Amino acid sequence: MTVPLRWSVVLALVVALLGTTSAQTPATGRVMRDKLAHSQKILEAILVSDYASLDRESAALVRATELPAWAVLKSPEYLRQSAAFISAIQDLRDAAKARDLDAAALDYMALTLTCIQCHKHLKGARIAGK
Numbered sequence: 541m542t543v544p545l546r547w548s549v550v551l552a553l554v555v556a557l558l559g560t561t562s563a564q565t566p567a568t569g570r571v572m573r574d575k576l577a578h579s580q581k582i583l584e585a586i587l588v589s590d591y592a593s594l595d596r597e598s599a600a601l602v603r604a605t606e607l608p609a610w611a612v613l614k615s616p617e618y619l620r621q622s623a624a625f626i627s628a629i630q631d632l633r634d635a636a637k638a639r640d641l642d643a644a645a646l647d648y649m650a651l652t653l654t655c656i657q658c659h660k661h662l663k664g665a666r667i668a669g670k
């Protein structure tokens with residue numbers, strides 16, 4: 541009986557581990573970390589008035605939202621937060637196109653707020669989802 545017992549211990553451990561990890565897949569983690577890297581590059585682009593990089597990095601952020609790994613939650617609130625995020629990026633791209641650094645700085649702050657808003661929503665959603 542020792543072998544099945546050992547397996548059941550392993551199984552119990554696996555179940556316990558799966559139960560404690562978040563709903564996030566490895567792909568989601570990668571997309572989300574890339575998102576952080578792009579937003580840091582956006583800040584850098586604003587600081588050194590690099591409009592080409594500003595546009596490139598904000599385009600990359602928009603593309604991230606189009607990946608399946610982005611759509612981890614289907615709730616109306618998550619979709620609303622996603623839309624606010626995309627709209628903030630669009631404002632930033634408009635500012636880059638207009639070569640308007642002051643507007644870009646404000647749009648960057650607005651974008652950062654959408655990151656925080658969605659993450660605040662996620663905390664509640666993940667507890668509710670478990």
Ligand code: HEC
Binds near residue numbers: 570623652659
């Ligand atoms: C529409 C919702 C939404 C917005 C907006 C959003 N995120 Fe996220 N973010 C997520 C989700 C979903 C995860 C996966 C989290 C989980 O499972 O807890 C995540 C995870 C992350 C992580 C952790 C990744 C890891 O290592 O696991 C970072 C860092 C992050 N986001 C940065 C940002 C930044 C920076 C912004 C703004 C530029 C932003 N997020 C905007 C939904 C969002």
